[in-house]
Amino acid sequence: MATEKNTIAVSSKVAVVRCDTYEERSVEAAVFRAVELLGGLESILSSGEKALSRESRIIMKPNLLAKTSPDKACTTHPAVFKAVGSLLRKNGYNNLKYGDSPGNPMIKVEKVAEECGIKEAADAMDIPLGNFESGIQVDFPKGRAADRFILCDEVVKADGIINICKMKTHQLERITGAVKNTFGCVYGINKGASHARFATAEVFAKMIADLNNLVKPKLHIMDGIVAMEGNGPQSGTPKAMNVIMVSQDPVALDAVFCYLVDLKPELVPTNVSGMEQGVGSWQNLNIISENGQMTIEEAVKEYGDRSFNVQRSTEYRGMLKPIRFLRPLLEKKPVVKTERCIGCGICVNACPVEGKAIYVKKAKKGKPAAVYNYDRCIKCYCCQEMCPEEAITVKKSLLARIMDRNWKV
Ligand code: SF4
Ligand code: SF4
Structure with missing residues (x-):
């Protein structure tokens, strides 16, 4: 596993290749091309720290993240x-x-991989599932926010990780892409505790x-061939963005x-901390x-879509501190759509707050449904992230929605 040395990322080069289908040969061509544009696999893997x-x-x-079919874009x-596996194999x-x-530590990784189609793809290439069902504590004294992590067994044993992330929205961090995807290296039952801490x-x-x-x-x-917009990272809407993007x-x-x-990059906390702490x-x-090489404006013109539904308001960057009375007007909170709720209690298990900020209420008539105790809620959105019924x-x-510019006219 990598050392804890805090160094600046090796390169800010990002390769972008258009791909508008999940047809296997097209995806493979796009992934191979993107890595080639970045400098080639061997050169990338054999260089640097x-x-x-x-x-x-x-x-x-x-x-x-969850047991969902690939077409949900979760x-x-x-x-x-498969294209990444093939690239690695072909390069020896x-x-x-x-x-x-x-997200749900009660479900076996293998079951999730099966439902997502990843197990079948891995089996076809004879790539075994690693041990992500147990964890080992690794100290990280140089950490700004965390001085230790309980990492999955296999992560600790590995020499290197290839992060194959998804382009999605996220209620807490606005987006979940490359930086946030590493959270899956943390052993399951410790992830919820991290949200509380x-x-x-x-x-x-941080x-x-x-x-x-x-x-x-x-x-x-x-x-980013089909991304997820709106109520991500599990319950959002698939949105074609038609890109494969690669970077170190x-x-x-x-x-x-x-x-x-x-979306302004500086509005995403993982970008800000990532830059401050030398991740990239x-x-x-x-x-x-x-x-060839493109400016940001050219890339946006070629591959961008500003109708993508993502939180764009400035509320969490402290930009409205001088006018604090506006903050309640910008409030957002998780709510249950009772008509969709099946009372399964997965949200309750996911809630990291001691004593829980959500519970399932048994109804005298009709079906049980989840109910919030907003006094306890820390707005971490773990419940929303894990609900399998898209019920949260x-x-x-109104002001927050206007500021998010998600109005469709
Ligand atoms: S809100 Fe979702 S996770 Fe919670 S009980 Fe209802 S269906 Fe289950
Ligand atoms: S958003 Fe509130 S209720 Fe939901 S998991 Fe977080 S603390 Fe619990």
Whole structure:
């Protein structure tokens, strides 16, 4: 596993390749091309800190948040996973395993991988599932927010990680891309506790930046062919963005994601902490596409979609501090759509607050449904993230919605 040394990311180069289908050969061509534009796999993996050889133990880490089918756009699409596996194999990297720590620690990783189509893709390439069902404590004294992590067994044993993330929205951090995807390296039952310990978006982002500095994936490959907008990271709406993006710098990669969806990178806490803590940078982006080097404006024109539904308001960056009386008018909170709720209690299990801020109320008539205790709620949105029925949404005030510019006219 990577050392805890705090160094600036190796490159702010981001390769963007158009791909508008999950047809396997097209995806493979796009992934291969993007990595080639970045400098080629061998050159990327064998250079810099924690260089990897053909014998190195490599973990392919897709996003396996929940048991959902690939067309929901919640998890990394198997075609992208397969293309990355094929790229590694063709370049002689054969000591491969895959895995992730799903949001619900009560569900086996293998079951989630099966439903998401990743297991079938991995089995077809003879890539075994790593051990993500147990954890080992790793100290990180240099961490700004966290001085230790309980990492999944396989992450600790690995020489390097290939981060195969998904382009999605996130209620706490606005987006979940490359930087946030490393949270799946943390052993399952400790993830909920992290939300309680690092309760605000900013502090949570600092912890995620520490984690990136600890595990340091060698390469980040983003599945943005069909992204997720709106009520992400599990209950949002699939949205075609038609891109595969690749970088060694997760902050730069997430910043390009932001630009493409008309979101300022500085509004994303994981970008801000990522830059402050030396994970990467979006200051000197070097965007390279099939048509050569591009400016941000050219990339946005070519690949962007400003109708993408994402939180764009400034509320969490402290920009409204001087006018505090406006803050209640910008409030947002999770709410249950009772007509969709089946009373399964997964949200209750996901809630990291001691004594719980959500419970399932048995009705005298009709079906049980989840109910909030907003006095306890820390607005971490773990419940919303884990609800399998898309029954939890985020209610925003009128002003917050105007500021998010999500109005469709
Ligand atoms: S809100 Fe969702 S997770 Fe919670 S009980 Fe209802 S269906 Fe289950
Ligand atoms: S109720 Fe939901 S948003 Fe509130 S603290 Fe619990 S998990 Fe977080």
